[in-house]
Amino acid sequence: xxxxxxxxxxxxxxxxxxxxxxxxxxxxxxxxxxxxxxxxxxxxxxxxxxxxxxxxxxxxxxxxxxxxxxxxxxxxxxxxxxxxxxxxxxxxxxxxxxxxxxxxxxxxxxxxxxxxxxxxxxxxxxxxxxxxxxxxxxxxxxxxxxxxxxxxxxxxxxxxxxxxxxxxxxxxxxxxxxxxxxxxxxxxxxxxxxxxxxxxxxxxxxxxxxxxxxxxxxxxxxxxxxxxxxxxxxxxxxxxxxxxxxxxxxxxxxxxxxxxxxxxxxxxxxxxxxxxxxxxxxxxxxxxxxxxxxxxxxxxxxxxxxxxxxxxxxxxxxxxxxxxxxxxxxxxxxxxxxxxxxxxxxxxxxxxxxxxxxxxxxxxxxxxxxxxxxxxxxxxxxxxxxxxxxxxxxxxxxxxxxxxxxxxxxxxxxxxxxxxxxxxxxxxxxxxxxxxxxxxxxxxxxxxxxxxxx
Amino acid sequence: xxxxxxxxxxxxxxxxxxxxxxxxxxxxxxxxxxxxxxxxxxxxxxxxxxxxxxxxxxxxxxxxxxxxxxxxxxxxxxxxxxxxxxxxxxxxxxxxxxxxxxxxxxxxxxxxxxxxxxxxxxxxxxxxxxxxxxxxxxxxxxxxxxxxxxxxxxxxxxxx
Numbered sequence: 001x002x003x004x005x006x007x008x009x010x011x012x013x014x015x016x017x018x019x020x021x022x023x024x025x026x027x028x029x030x031x032x033x034x035x036x037x038x039x040x041x042x043x044x045x046x047x048x049x050x051x052x053x054x055x056x057x058x059x060x061x062x063x064x065x066x067x068x069x070x071x072x073x074x075x076x077x078x079x080x081x082x083x084x085x086x087x088x089x090x091x092x093x094x095x096x097x098x099x100x101x102x103x104x105x106x107x108x109x110x111x112x113x114x115x116x117x118x119x120x121x122x123x124x125x126x127x128x129x130x131x132x133x134x135x136x137x138x139x140x141x142x143x144x145x146x147x148x149x150x151x152x153x154x155x156x157x158x159x160x161x162x163x164x165x166x167x168x169x170x171x172x173x174x175x176x177x178x179x180x181x182x183x184x185x186x187x188x189x190x191x192x193x194x195x196x197x198x199x200x201x202x203x204x205x206x207x208x209x210x211x212x213x214x215x216x217x218x219x220x221x222x223x224x225x226x227x228x229x230x231x232x233x234x235x236x237x238x239x240x241x242x243x244x245x246x247x248x249x250x251x252x253x254x255x256x257x258x259x260x261x262x263x264x265x266x267x268x269x270x271x272x273x274x275x276x277x278x279x280x281x282x283x284x285x286x287x288x289x290x291x292x293x294x295x296x297x298x299x300x301x302x303x304x305x306x307x308x309x310x311x312x313x314x315x316x317x318x319x320x321x322x323x324x325x326x327x328x329x330x331x332x333x334x335x336x337x338x339x340x341x342x343x344x345x346x347x348x349x350x351x352x353x354x355x356x357x358x359x360x361x362x363x364x365x366x367x368x369x370x371x372x373x374x375x376x377x378x379x380x381x382x383x384x385x386x387x388x389x390x391x392x393x394x395x396x397x398x399x400x401x402x403x404x405x406x407x408x409x410x411x412x413x414x415x416x417x418x419x420x421x422x423x424x425x426x427x428x429x430x431x432x433x434x435x436x437x438x439x440x441x442x443x444x445x446x447x448x449x450x451x452x453x454x
Numbered sequence: 455x456x457x458x459x460x461x462x463x464x465x466x467x468x469x470x471x472x473x474x475x476x477x478x479x480x481x482x483x484x485x486x487x488x489x490x491x492x493x494x495x496x497x498x499x500x501x502x503x504x505x506x507x508x509x510x511x512x513x514x515x516x517x518x519x520x521x522x523x524x525x526x527x528x529x530x531x532x533x534x535x536x537x538x539x540x541x542x543x544x545x546x547x548x549x550x551x552x553x554x555x556x557x558x559x560x561x562x563x564x565x566x567x568x569x570x571x572x573x574x575x576x577x578x579x580x581x582x583x584x585x586x587x588x589x590x591x592x593x594x595x596x597x598x599x600x601x602x603x604x605x606x607x608x609x610x611x612x613x614x
Binding site for chain 2: 049065126146408
């Protein structure tokens with residue numbers, strides 16, 4: 001028997017998220033002692049696996065780090081390799097890359113919002129249950145999701161592990177006819193996507209905790225290019241991002257956490273909206289005008305409204321490009337390789353994704369290092385969970401089962417991705433026999449191999 | 455409405471690309487499958503009542519990398535009438551099994567993590583551990599092959 005005010009919440013395998021994670025909260029005398037997010041995915045050791053492989057092929061391998069945001073890994077790795085090799089892609093390639101990211105945002109956000117979150121906000125356990133209550137709502141959700149999936153297929157060849165994007169260009173370019181047809185499909189689905197923005201705006205719960213937000217920002221609210229900015233009001237160049245990071249080794253989890261300037265932070269749609277809402281596509285701004293004053297926000301559930309808005313933004317950017325660009329076949333030329341080092345930074349659906357990569361003279365990868373969005377959110381999620389549970393206890397109205405459900409919804413609002421978070425080899429394991437996280441200054445992105453060898 | 459096929463979907467070491475393909479296939483098949491399939495264990499779709507008990511067909515995605523995974527897989531096999539290996543990692547182990555091919559220096563580098571989290575000596579495809587009735591290869595799984603296998607299972611269990 002537990003004494004009054006003393007209980008544990010243990011959630012084994014959180015549901016309706018990408019991958020495997022457990023959550024542990026300890027409460028003593030009515031006070032939360034700790035909240036721990038334990039990512040239980042088995043590591044697959046990609047940072048080691050890519051070594052010695054051709055830099056022209058590794059993007060297809062790292063794509064396999066994550067099923068749902070494979071295109072983000074592919075795009076970011078290609079950017080890092082091109083920077084290492086000194087390649088400047090053609091204007092059409094740049095446009096196709098942005099279109100590829102637009103498709104990813106629409107498909108991935110739609111999956112998270114409609115399949116995982118929508119049941120939460122409408123009081124159902126699953127989208128299957130929801131369909132019994134409101135068939136047409138689910139039909140609309142599937143149409144939006146399908147439009148994102150089709151966009152990825154047409155531009156990149158597939159929506160998961162896309163074959164066309166390559167170092168130096170695209171191995172196949174869509175036709176103008178396909179582009180026009182795709183624009184039409186998107187325009188139709190867009191009407192439903194706007195209805196979902198309204199639904200999320202009305203129904204989202206509130207949980208606020210002051211934190212800070214980091215995102216790559218640029219003048220067109222796109223997901224490639226720009227500077228890394230913080231809600232504290234300053235920006236760092238992509239080359240210097242690492243100098244501001246602390247790596248937090250989390251002994252009970254198969255993933256690493258990060259802090260920015262010694263503090264937890266959040267990356268993802270909410271960060272992008274908080275920092276860059278003025279740069280949304282003009283058509284998006286017109287149709288979600290009543291949502292814009294709600295940002296910046298410290299309410300983590302607003303991450304889901306931000307995702308709903310980014311679906312429209314992705315569609316509007318895509319429609320404009322598909323309707324205005326004259327797509328021409330561009331024969332793919334295998335690029336010349338050389339020794340070099342390059343950094344890639346993009347905004348993945350779940351936040352800023354960072355790649356650092358070194359090639360040797362034969363064009364083989366000597367070294368790769370990554371910073372993953374969910375790893376960056378790890379500390380923030382734990383602090384939010386601790387505060388949410390404390391709030392629930394203080395309010396005194398909820399039983400443990402309800403608190404447990406609240407916690408799961410909160411974690412889900414982040415749209416965490418465990419497959420991504422665990423690829424990364426934890427360092428200095430010998431020193432972390434204790435249960436508390438251990439911080440270390442990350443120094444620079446190129447020290448991983450040396451530290452790992454210790 | 456007749457009987458339904460009781461299915462479970464579980465993932466082990468992988469990137470869950472085939473789960474994503476499955477969720478994207480719902481765009482076209484949601485209402486058809488909702489009538490024909492009963493999801494016993496599917497954490498991707500539902501929060502409550504995830505239980506393997508009474509599973510007709512278990513779809514298993516991913517390779518087996520830890521002792522805990524191995525035990526879980528055996529439990530699923532015991533509770534399921536048919537078991538389908540989904541995607542490349544489940545069918546042949548790769549790319550999740552890439553550490554099987556690491557050189558000695560790289561193996562030493564990952565050893566601490568591997569030991570701490572109960573990783574097996576090698577990463578295995580599902581067939582190394584339990585009997586597999588059908589396979590759906592591909593990275594991610596091939597949609598057409600998945601539909602073929604699902605069709606066979608529906609026919610075998612008499613679900614119209």
